[in-house]
Amino acid sequence: MSTVAACGVGYGEPYQGEPYAGGDVYADTWVATDQLGRTQPGIDETGPPKDNKWVGIFYWTWHIHRDCGPNDNTKLLATAKDGGVDWPENGCPHHWGEPELGYYFMTDPFVIRKHAGMLCDAGVDVVLFDTTNPPWTWKDEYEALCRTYTEMRKEGACTPCIGFITPFWDPTEVVNRLWKDLYKPGLWKDLWFMWDGKPLLLANKDFIKDEEMLAFFTFRRPMPDYWLGPDGPDQWSWLEVHPQHVFKNSAGEAEQMSVGVAQNALPDTPGPAPMAHKDGAMGRSWHNGAKDTREGAVELGLNFAEQWTRALEVDPQFIFVTGWNEWIAGRYTEWSKYTDEDCYYPGGLFVDQYTHEYSRDCEPMRGGHTDAYYYQLASYVRRFKGVRPRPTASGPSEIVVDGAFDDWEAVLPEYRDTIGDVAHRNHRGYGGLVYRNDTGRNDFVVAKAAYDDANLYFFIQTRDAITPHTDPHWMLLLIDADQDAKTGWLGYDDVVNREVRSSTETTVSAWRNGAWETVGAASYRVNGNGLEVAVPRALVGEAGDAPAFDFHWADNIQEFGDVSELGVNGDSAPNRRWNYRYAVAR
Template sequence: MWEAVDALGRRVATRGVAPAPRPGKFVGIFYWTWHVGSSEPYNVSKIIAEHPAALNDYEHPAWGPWFAPHHWAEPLFGFYRSTDRWVLRKHAEMLAAAGVDAVFFDCTNGTFTWDEQYKTLCEVWTAARADGVPTPKIVFMLPFGPSQDSLTSLKHLYLDLYKPGRWRDLWFVWKGKPLIMAYPDNLTDVPDDPEETRLRREIREFFTFRPGQPDYVNGPSRPDHWGWLEVYPQHGYVKLPEGGYEQVPVGVAQNACDASGGHCAAFNLPDTYGRSYTRRKGHDRRPDAHMYGLNFAEQWDRAFELDPEFVFVTGWNEWVAGRHKHWGMKDNAFPDEYDVERSRDIEPMKGGHGDNYYYQLVDFVRRFKGVHELPKASPPKTIRLGGPASQWDAVGPDFRTWPGNTKPRDAQGYGSTRYTNHTGRNDLVRAKVARDRTNLYFMVECASDITPPSSPNWMWLLIQISPSALSAQPSASFPLASRPLPNWEGYHFIVNRAAPGVLEVCTGGWNWKPVGKARYAVNGNRLEIAIPRRLLGLPAGRPADIRFKWADNVQKPGDIMDFYLSGDVAPLGRFVWRWRE
């Protein structure tokens, strides 16, 4: 199990806070494949900051062409298109690490099913599954009603994807059949057209249908309705015979307000229910209130109260909204996204709240679905550096991460933007820790032979020491008496940063001081390091308790968000592995 602390110091739930695994609990997330990117990117937050006069002026030239999609801010991965395979692989790993079971593609507008985009995702995620990534599975959400557009999309998806059995391993199955959020009402027999009748009957029998309720307030109006977004307190959807509900929607924010009665409205109306709004306390007016996910937390409180089988989260990566001269009670209106407060994406952004919502999602998913106990360390063992790999066979836990994520990026973004990234180098796949009375031994394996130690930013090992494991009078040649210890993003030590084998202690922020040498050996795809316990302030007679991470070829030392962008880290992002005696 991976642990993490977010930028606000909030620790992601582990056993003790989260329950044991709860079979029959699932989490899905709304996901957008509509980033085709034919126009240049327009950043609403930037436009408003640079052109305040444009705020309510639909004709202002800063907005660009009419009907151009506008990003509420810049995603961490840039203004990407939904065919960017590098980004799709990142999404696969991040959502898998979060414990998300299904993504729901937004196909609620007309007959757009974004075929090239979803098929590219299926190709990338199938390859990721071959690498061991437990990616989410896929579901389509079609228009909110039994319209002709819905029928057209249903027939198209069935004939193009489901009937031929394409990417069957990625279909999310619910109640014994592939799930689709669509209305089956117009799958009726057609007089004098036996072929059309046969097709419609096939489709009716093939799927589990859960039609989407578009409204944020009214709740289910038919027994098979599912919700996608509601104001607090949300309803339960599909009553179960034994009591309880199949599904509850959970949103990051809602484009609604008191003036609209909680129903859908333009997100740039005053006092819409943004990220910092809660029904219990109203609007939090602090400038940084969007950082904390208050709305999201209140919505999860309701989900925990109703404890359904399935939680539907809105959302991951919508990012853009159309701009309308007048819509939803507002001139120059943005329906679904607007700015850092009035938006509902969880995918990390550049600046702003960064990756806070991602780890909040991880935390809530764990509290809902449960987690396993921390695995126990194997008995003490002395490792001979450079010796046979077999000496590690009996050492546990076996910390694993996914191979195949160091491929280069070379993809077109929105408009004329293009993204390239060739920093992937050593593909980290496995790690172990051993110990005896004198040393801690660290081993990391890569998918292929490790590059020479002379390579820049080569194979960093970052270590956190739990204060309870430190000696009262440490024998290390640096002060550890103060509490809390100086750290960078929680890490107290780093190896290989200044030079191969050099152990440094953090003196605060991205500042490090050498404290000794660690022996190391490279043997093909395996690196081994031995660090004296005394240099880490760990006495031989007290059980060690550490968290650690490997990183290679990071391009922006001191910027933890670069852990998502360059080289390779294990485990991903802010996650760490915990090892204790």
């Protein structure tokens, strides 16, 4: 069924275009440039999609309901004086920084949805839950995620699959709980990540005595050490120092490797070490055997890039990325063979996470590197898995802006956006914080673009009927006319609908001297869940023979601020700072 089939448009029933089916939004064809100027690779750099390539990411559901905190080390260390920090004594774990979505709990459906969308767009296949600390499986939290993932899939959206990494030594207690609560009753089976035809479980099966369990899972033994590598087949790593080992299966194939953002390890020192060690752990800026001390090096992902480069050289079947959303760590005075005297501040021994530099999450943060690690993750996943070619248009089209939309039926390509990503938020976070967000409004589903000698034409379809044009921040069309991220607001040179004059006339604005300036008018029509607009080519610098531009729809962002507006508020098509690329076939 056509996504833009006319249904008595304008004269009978309101237009109701059908959404696409299957959940594939062609995210591997989207374009983006991050805040560091790094562009997402296309097929020329990655090659076409490769068979049997999988990416999993370490995922933490341990953000449970706590009345204490948040204890944010970035803020606490900023107040350090006289060689000490006034550490809070509330017993709550410490965040190394603030997530873009706030100090959330993992029962928050808004957070779960945002994570799933970002990870799918990046090409991540499975989230691997941390259950390495017995006896906890964080059941309430993984069940909340499974319920939300199931809702998303019913709506037509993509989610990753799920899996678990269990304790490195005797995993019996945790495995028994997962078996009883999830796997034996067959709950959320369609979410299970399968490996060799069975659900994957990272656990040492030597401790498992139940024959039914042994036959049910594909086991891979998780190896805890960052330095030693495998001592046999069918073992997987979760984090290692560079150069990482290759973990082979029983057939001798290069099956798996890990890629880490950072490692809580010290040079030439066996075993893990505190991230807070004053000799300096292998943080985000670690590469070539040393810490890069340049200003801003923490944003560059140098450690992450070095590990990805190593993994791409080997090209295993599965890459395990550490990690996504750990965020917290306990504060100690002693741990293993270390004490707080080995660390920067008394009372401040932190093992796995400490500060911006000494942390290992890819999830976007508030301030700092924002979403740079997320886009770095996406770029390397593309290089590992390959991508499809970006779609092209065949030539000019005859479009009449009348609200009928039937002339869009034959226009290609069809651009897609995540379905169902306008859910509202009302959920608690750490320390009694309550997060609310009701900006989700018009849910973008399908977009198209076309041109003739005079105009660029754009069509956008939403899930439900489009709200009135008098709404604030309504149906903004952002155009990167020069395809240069260094110009404009977040790279966008022009915006349509910043000021809507009537039900048929809107404005085109250009970014000049750090602000939007109205430069002309455009005609548009809305009917049901469809909108079309004609933008004069001369207004957006596209007066040549074949136009070439990137574009992005945004509804109900709250301001023209930083990139978090496109990731958190309203809806964007495509998501975050991703863009659709319009190019004419040559």
